Amino acid sequence: MNTNQKPEITNFEADIVVIGSGGGLAAAVTAAEKGVKNIIVLEKQDIAGGNSRIAQGLFACESPVQKRKNLLVDRDECFKYFMNWHHWAGVNPRIARAYINKSGETIKWFQSKGIEFEIKAWYPAQKLRGFHWPLKGKGPEFGGGAELIRVLIDESKKLGINIMLRTRAKKILLDSKAMVSGIIVEQEGREQKINTKCVIISTGSFAGNTDLIKKLCPDSYHEDMFIWEGMKPYTGDGILMAAEVGAAISDRLPATSEGPAPDYPSKKGSLSADINEPFAGVVREPNTMWVNKNGRRFVDETTGFLLPVSANAIALQPDKKMFTLFDDHLREEMEKEGLIVGRGWGAGEEGQRTALPNLKKILERRSHEGDMSLVKITNSWDEMAKWIGADPYVLKNEVEEYNRYCDQGYDTVFAKERRFLIPLRTPPFYGIRCIASSGVGTGGIIINEHMEVISTKGSIIPGLYATGDAASGIQGQTYCGELCGSGLGFAMNSARIAGENAALFILGK
Numbered sequence: 001m002n003t004n005q006k007p008e009i010t011n012f013e014a015d016i017v018v019i020g021s022g023g024g025l026a027a028a029v030t031a032a033e034k035g036v037k038n039i040i041v042l043e044k045q046d047i048a049g050g051n052s053r054i055a056q057g058l059f060a061c062e063s064p065v066q067k068r069k070n071l072l073v074d075r076d077e078c079f080k081y082f083m084n085w086h087h088w089a090g091v092n093p094r095i096a097r098a099y100i101n102k103s104g105e106t107i108k109w110f111q112s113k114g115i116e117f118e119i120k121a122w123y124p125a126q127k128l129r130g131f132h133w134p135l136k137g138k139g140p141e142f143g144g145g146a147e148l149i150r151v152l153i154d155e156s157k158k159l160g161i162n163i164m165l166r167t168r169a170k171k172i173l174l175d176s177k178a179m180v181s182g183i184i185v186e187q188e189g190r191e192q193k194i195n196t197k198c199v200i201i202s203t204g205s206f207a208g209n210t211d212l213i214k215k216l217c218p219d220s221y222h223e224d225m226f227i228w229e230g231m232k233p234y235t236g237d238g239i240l241m242a243a244e245v246g247a248a249i250s251d252r253l254p255a256t257s258e259g260p261a262p263d264y265p266s267k268k269g270s271l272s273a274d275i276n277e278p279f280a281g282v283v284r285e286p287n288t289m290w291v292n293k294n295g296r297r298f299v300d301e302t303t304g305f306l307l308p309v310s311a312n313a314i315a316l317q318p319d320k321k322m323f324t325l326f327d328d329h330l331r332e333e334m335e336k337e338g339l340i341v342g343r344g345w346g347a348g349e350e351g352q353r354t355a356l357p358n359l360k361k362i363l364e365r366r367s368h369e370g371d372m373s374l375v376k377i378t379n380s381w382d383e384m385a386k387w388i389g390a391d392p393y394v395l396k397n398e399v400e401e402y403n404r405y406c407d408q409g410y411d412t413v414f415a416k417e418r419r420f421l422i423p424l425r426t427p428p429f430y431g432i433r434c435i436a437s438s439g440v441g442t443g444g445i446i447i448n449e450h451m452e453v454i455s456t457k458g459s460i461i462p463g464l465y466a467t468g469d470a471a472s473g474i475q476g477q478t479y480c481g482e483l484c485g486s487g488l489g490f491a492m493n494s495a496r497i498a499g500e501n502a503a504l505f506i507l508g509k
Contacts (some may be wrong), residue, residue, distance in 0.1 A: 014040045014162075014196040015506045017183050019160040019169045019238055022050030023468045023491030024202030025152035030499030032159040036079055038504055039161045040194060042185060044168040045233060048153055048202050051469075052491055055145030057120065057133035059485035060103035065117045071129050073099050078128060082483050086476030090254065094449040097492075100483075102493045107132055107497070113151050122484040123305030124455050145488055172199055172241045172464070178455075180463030198502050201466040202452070203493055205442060206236025216253045216444060238470040239444040246448035246455045247464070250472040258479075259311035259436030260284060260304070260322055279366070279374070281339040282359070283324040283434050284310070286420040289402050290324055292317040294392030300414040304341055308479035311436035322434050325399075329426040335359040363430060379427040387431060395402045399424060438487055443472035443488075451498035465502055467494035 015036050018024040021043040028039050047053075059075040079100050107117060117132040134147040149369055166187065173182040173193075182195045206212040208231055216239075229245075243249050262279040282288075284304035292298050298317055303310035312323050326334075338355045366375040376387040379411055381399055385392040405411040406423040445466040446454045453464040469492035480486060 012192070012194055014038050014194050016040075016198045016200065016502050017042065017194055017196045018202055019183075019241075020050060020202035020204060020468075020470075021048040022052035022202060022204055023165060023488075023495035024200060025149065025156060025163075025495075026492045027048075027200045027202060027465075027467060027495035027499035028161045029152055029155045029159060030496045031503040031506075032156075032161055034500060034503035034507070036390060036503050037160070039159075040158070041161060041163045042167050042169050042183075043163065044237070048163055048165065049146070049149035051234070052145045052488060053149050053233075055488040055491075057117075057131050057144060057485045058103075058106075058148075058492055059483050059489035060107045060132050061100060061128070061130050062104035063107035063117075063132065064104075064111060065107060065119060065132060066129070068103075069119060071119065073128050073130050075104070078130065078483060080273075081128065082480055085478075085480045085482065087137050090476035092183050092449070092473035095447065095489045098449040099474060099486075099490050099507040102497060103130075103489060106493050106496055108346045110134070110148065110151070113155060115147060115151055121458075122481055126482065126484075129280060130483060131169070139268075148488075148492065149443065160340075169203075169237060169241065172245050174245050174461075176498040178180045178246070178461065180461070181442050194320035198463045198506055200467070200495070200502055201235070201238035201242060201445065201464070201470050202468055202491075202498075203236070203238030203470045204491075205231060205234040205469045206239055207234050208443065209235040212236045212239065212444075215250070216251055218252070234469075236444065236470075238466065242445045242453060242464070244468065245461065245464070246457070247453045247461060247466075248456045248458075249444055250446060253443045253472070255317045258307035260290070260324065260434035263321065263433045263435045263436035264374060279432060282326075282334065282339055282356075283432050284341045285324075285326070285330075285334065285339060286341065286417070287330060287422045288324050288326045288344050289399070289424060290322050291388070291390070291395065291398060292322055293319060295385055295388060295395035297402065297413070298322070300411070300416045302417055302420055306481040308481065312478060314434070314436040320435060324432045324434055325384070325424060325429065327426045327429050330422055330424070331359060331363070331430060338342050374433055376431040376433075377428050378431075379429070381429065384429055384431050389424070398414065442469045444477045445471050447471045448472060449497075450501045452501065463502075463505060465498040467498045468493065 015038040016031055018028045021041050024041055028041050032039055061075050061078045066073050079097055082096055116135045118135055119129050120131045120133045121129060122131055122222060134144055145501040152196045168186045169183055170186050171184040175181040177327045180197055180199050181197055182193055185192050192197045239249060260283045262283055286302040286304055288301060290301050299313040335356050363375050367373050367377045376384060378384050381396045382392040403423040405420040447466050450466055451465045453466050455461050474490050
C-alpha cells in the first residue's frame with residue numbers, strides 16, 4: 001500500500017471500517033493483530049495522522065520506561081488523582097479506569113514496534129511522571145505523535161490494512177435489527193457503499209464546526225472564541241453520523257482551553273506560528289507579570305505551567321484578555337538562557353530550557369503591525385497603560401506593588417513562588433496581548449468502557465465504536481495537567497481497546 005498514490009476503493013466489503021487515521025490507525029492495527037483480515041481506514045484529508053501527527057506525547061503509568069527509570073507511577077494513584085481533579089464530574093470513571101489501566105501496556109506495544117520514549121515533565125516538580133515523549137526515528141520531521149503515526153502506517157502496510165486518503169465517510173448504515181450493516185463514503189465527488197458489520201469512529205475534534213460548538217458547548221461558547229487554524233478540518237463528522245443512527249450525544253461539553261496564547265492581529269493563529277515563533281512560550285513564562293485590561297494582576301503567573309488552569313483565570317477577565325509584561329533584563333535572560341516553560345520541560349527541568357535566539361528582533365517586528373500590534377515596546381508605563389487601555393495610575397501602582405513583592409521575596413496576594421519573583425525595572429518594557437486559545441471540540445458520542453457506542457435508549461449499538469476526541473467520558477471542565485498527554489494518550493488507548501473489542505465482535509469470540 002502506498003498512501004501517496006491516488007486512492008481507489010477496490011473492495012466494497014470490509015470486516016471493519018475505521019473513520020479517521022489518527023488514533024484510528026492504532027485501532028486498525030490492533031484489530032488486524034487479533035486476526036481480522038479485511039480492514040479499511042478512511043481519511044478525508046490528503047495525509048494520514050490527523051491531530052495525532054502534531055501531538056507531543058502521551059500519558060502512561062506502570063510502563064516499561066517508568067520501571068526502567070525507577071519511577072513509581074501507580075495506576076490506582078493516577079485514577080484517584082484524575083477523578084478527584086475532575087471532582088467526579090463530566091468523566092465516566094469506568095472509561096477513565098480502562099484508559100489508565102491500558103496505558104502502560106500501550107507503551108510496551110509501541111516499543112515492540114521500535115519506538116523509544118523519554119519521560120518528560122510538563123511543569124516543575126510534577127509528581128506523577130507519566131508524560132511519554134516518542135523519540136525521533138527515521139528523519140528529522142518525526143518524533144512525538146508523528147513518530148507514532150509513521151510506525152502505525154508502516155504496520156498497516158505489513159498487515160494489509162487499506163488506508164483510503166481523500167475519502168470522506170458520509171453515512172453509517174444500520175440493518176433492520178439496528179446493527180451496523182455498512183457505510184456510505186464519498187471520493188472525488190462519487191459516493192460508494194462499503195458493506196461492513198463494524199465501524200470505529202475516530203474522527204477527532206469538532207473545533208472546525210461552529211454550529212456544533214454552539215450546540216454541544218453552550219456554557220463555554222462565545223463569539224471571540226479563538227480556534228487554531230489547524231483545527232478547522234475537524235468538523236465533527238463522526239458525531240453527526242453517530243447521531244443520525246440514534247447514538248446518544250452529550251450536549252453539555254466543556255470548551256477546554258489553554259492559555260495564555262498570543263492574540264494574533266488576524267485573530268487566526270496557526271500551529272506553525274505556535275511552534276516556530278517564541279510568543280507561545282514567552283507569554284507563559286512564570287517570571288513575567290500578567291495583568292488584565294484594567295491593569296490589575298489576577299493570578300499567580302506560575303499557572304502558566306498548567307495551561308488549562310491559567311485559561312480558566314483568563315476567561316474571568318474583561319473581554320477574556322490579558323497582557324504579559326516583562327522588562328529588558330528579563331528579555332535578555334530569556335534570549336540567552338532560554339525559556340523555562342518553552343515547549344515542555346525535560347527530565348532535567350531547568351536543564352531543558354528552550355533557546356530563543358533573536359527574541360529582541362522578533363519582538364520589534366511584532367511591535368510594528370499598526371494599531372493591532374501584538375507587542376508593545378516602550379520606556380514608559382504610562383504608554384504601556386494607554387496601549388492596554390488601562391488607567392496609568394492603576395498599572396503603575398500594580399507594577400510598583402509587584403516589584404515590592406519581588407524585593408521582599410514574598411507575594412502577599414497570590415503567594416507566587418519566590419524563585420519566579422523578578423522585578424520589572426529595566427526599560428524598555430515589553431507587553432504582549434494574549435487570550436486563551438481553545439481546545440474546544442473534545443467529546444460528543446456517549447460510550448462505555450469498551451468504547452461501544454450507546455444509543456439514546458441506553459442500549460449498545462452493535463458493531464459501532466467511538467474513540468479519542470469524538471467520544472465523551474474522559475474530559476471534564478479543565479484538562480488534568482498532572483496526567484498530561486491524555487489527549488494523545490486517550491486517542492491511542494481508546495483506539496486499541498476499540499480495536500480489540502471490534503475484533504472479538506467480528507470473529508465471534
